Amino acid sequence: SRLQLSGLCFLLQILLIILFALFVRYNPERSPGLDSQELNCSWRNRDLGLQPALLVTFLARYRLGSVATSILVVAFVIQWAVLIRGFLYSFQNGKIVVGAQSMVSANLCTMAVLISTGAVLGRINPVQMLLMTLLEVTIFTLNEFILLSLMGVRDSGGSLTVHTFGAYFGLMVSRILHQPRVDGRQEEQDQAQHQNLAVPLPTGTIYLWIFWPSFTSVPTFCGTTEPWAVLNTHFSLAASTLATFILSPILHEEGMLWMVQLQDATLASVAMMGMAGEMLVTPFGALTAGFLAGLVPLLGSRFLTPFLRSRLKLQDTCGIHNIHGLPGVLGTLLGTLLAALATADAYGDRLQVVFPEVAQGTRTAQGQGLLQLCALPLTLLLATLGGCLTG
């Protein structure tokens, strides 16, 4: 099996090098519309490599042995996503032009893939995981292209394209691969793992607190307006933390792991703010949304997961449905609502940045909201179909 993996890696890497040699060139000039300030801004966040690292940290929580596999997946996805994305966006004269932007997008894709692997971790071997990745990257890029470029949906933090897509894709793969007997044993092991790994958790949570807020805001507000997306994400993180402390003692017995729940709440709040973060115009809106997001993983793991497991035979190793899936969907609905209610009064100059089509008058706020809403079933459909196909 290890030699199989070795051979597959060799084939893929050689294939990638050949494809890169044939098609990919660096952008000789600066990307149009990307002035020095903005570039600075996106580099400042060290996006390249940041989020994968975060999610590796996140996965490390469950299964230390699989960190190596995750790093392999990240290393492969980055190359593959740059290639696929290039074919969709910038294929001209038989050449693809890549630049810093390609790498940032490739990292968003990596996040979606890592979320998906959270549902099947420990149940498929690395070879299967590489093949799953191959398909998921393609469908992810297609979905992102349709949503962001063709439909003009706003989703800077990836509530929909990253969190929701990744979660439901992974869940579908997990459903198809369902094997009743193996899963029972697996689950007990998971429980045991949980107990042992309480120590590295604070580090993971702290990383998220530090890095994510600036990450969420990258695509839109660099240096031009007050960074509301960052502030919104911060307020929502704070509120989701308090929500965990409120609900947890009611739902659980003494002695459970605070840190796991805090990290779940943090991730849920981030998934929620992905789309709405740049659209919220008041701090109390962010507090309320974060508060609700913090309740979702706790309620979900208590009531929804057992139901999914027994009725739909959905096995979800890392609870990604509660942490990424549901908050992503809720964040999309919130974003839809906010887009539909957007007025020039409330946004002022920021309307131009957040909803350029609305500001230019080529689209009404309601139209934008409708588009955001349509993007949700489309993403779910693509994720589900893709997951089935891959499974």
Place this chain on the structure above:
Amino acid sequence: SRLQLSGLCFLLQILLIILFALFVRYNPERSPGLDSQELNCSWRNRDLGLQPALLVTFLARYRLGSVATSILVVAFVIQWAVLIRGFLYSFQNGKIVVGAQSMVSANLCTMAVLISTGAVLGRINPVQMLLMTLLEVTIFTLNEFILLSLMGVRDSGGSLTVHTFGAYFGLMVSRILHQPRVDGRQEEQDQAQHQNLAVPLPTGTIYLWIFWPSFTSVPTFCGTTEPWAVLNTHFSLAASTLATFILSPILHEEGMLWMVQLQDATLASVAMMGMAGEMLVTPFGALTAGFLAGLVPLLGSRFLTPFLRSRLKLQDTCGIHNIHGLPGVLGTLLGTLLAALATADAYGDRLQVVFPEVAQGTRTAQGQGLLQLCALPLTLLLATLGGCLTG
């Protein structure tokens, strides 16, 4: 007790959401006098969430179980400090306007609160800690407002407002809560904890080395002059490290924990440089100050702590008096001296940035020095009174 905590969190969070809904709005325009370059600069340092994380790391050293509590405190303080600060600084027409600056200041406040909790950690329960936080944030913001806005004291890195205030506030609370029997047992446990937690320490120290120097410099020197505050802090960190290696073998037996002492020296050096960092004009001044700062925690823990414990019944779980209190006071005295001696010759164009009042001629250098000096007893008074009241 857990349900009590849950209820209190619920009440506070609802109260905060209502207050935010009634009063707080985002700043629709960019803050005046804050051009794109500066904003960049402060974001670059990821202040939002950085220092809390650092101090959570610092606390993690002593008591892993209390990390969850610390995160709760951070999540609450950030919201509460934004609100209180808004009422003091920008209350107009019944509305508070918040922006990126509010969040940065809220984080400074979080640091002071976490320093204070270092003195009482493990002796009060989370509910008591939340109530203590409620009061401390209010008094901290009041003190900061009087010092920085009314008196025009310069304290960009918070030697006085953060380190000294936090340390003495915590010590007073600790003094009032003194219970002879419990503390004896406590102490033994602390010793045991120390032994076990040697491993995560390097990480904490390294974080401080990486992030603090850029943090110290944020408020003043962004992109306009050579960043002397950063360089000063670096030189002083290096010198304090050597000081630890010089004094430690003389004071202690073989086999004690290097890393704990190195981290203490690092923190002391940072507390020392908080005020003086931007005022020192020569590297050797920074080396000398850092060298002295590195000696303080070692000498303090050897000679001063036993004295305080036996005579004044001051219980100091994490040694915050030696690490934050004393170096903060020394840093303030150094800052006073430097301010009093400031001349246009030595500072050149930087005088405008470091001491704007002196540069504009509305105040003499000696006047500035006197103000800096007066700020010290005022802060000590407010911290002591506040601590007594809270206790």
Place this chain on the structure above:
Amino acid sequence: SRLQLSGLCFLLQILLIILFALFVRYNPERSPGLDSQELNCSWRNRDLGLQPALLVTFLARYRLGSVATSILVVAFVIQWAVLIRGFLYSFQNGKIVVGAQSMVSANLCTMAVLISTGAVLGRINPVQMLLMTLLEVTIFTLNEFILLSLMGVRDSGGSLTVHTFGAYFGLMVSRILHQPRVDGRQEEQDQAQHQNLAVPLPTGTIYLWIFWPSFTSVPTFCGTTEPWAVLNTHFSLAASTLATFILSPILHEEGMLWMVQLQDATLASVAMMGMAGEMLVTPFGALTAGFLAGLVPLLGSRFLTPFLRSRLKLQDTCGIHNIHGLPGVLGTLLGTLLAALATADAYGDRLQVVFPEVAQGTRTAQGQGLLQLCALPLTLLLATLGGCLTG
């Protein structure tokens, strides 16, 4: 021995403070040719303190007890390197002028020293290590001055000046200090250490992934062109990871430590890209170079290390020859090739940035390549002589 160390530290620190007081002043004005954008750029990467921290992390892997020594070395080297560098570069009127650039260069020097200590770690005591450091910093700065300032060699990421110099200097010291009996015992302990420290490794690798790509690119491409050096380093990191997964199952049995090998491959890829990173003009070149770099540490530790150990009696505690030495040499050869083949067509406007002499016509591309090549034996010679002398 501990009192000896204490005394030596005291002497050195007092000496440094006196020398700083006599000679060193801050640059009163902004460095010429360093506009606000660039300064921003270099601060953004928090270079000051970043790389030392990374390499401390790297060393932490082998021997937890030596972390304190490494921090001592870093604290001393930073001060000493600023001084030596000042004497070489900016000695005027009996004064040295230092600025942000001095600190960045001091950190590069720290990296070279830490790489060297990797070869002798655990075999010499801290006093010897401080003395070795004293000499190495001087020779390093001399070598760097000759290469970069006098000869005009391009080596922004330090393939040659940092990785190759550090590795061969350390190896020579190790060779001179060779003691057959002690080393045998030592080695067994190393093996045991390896087994125990698998857990903190992922963190180290992740740090490298996050921070190094932006570090490599600092000196050249700040805000002026598309950051190809960053992208090249990323592609090469991804390829070297896949290379590890390809070769490792063939060379090793089941059950070895993935993470150690992944970190080695990462470091090798970084050493390889130090010089060539800014010169490669196509992504597939970076992929290929990274792929080869990933193979080096695996092949080296399997075939070359036993040979060196038995024939040349070269003891290499941390395998620095495979991780830093060889990839550094290969990177230099690659850089030479690329410099010799550089044409205005392929580089466009970037020629001015990467090879200013060639762009101005004062030197041909072949001349630049020849210079890059000459720099290799010169560095090896200085490193070897310096190592012998120190040993």
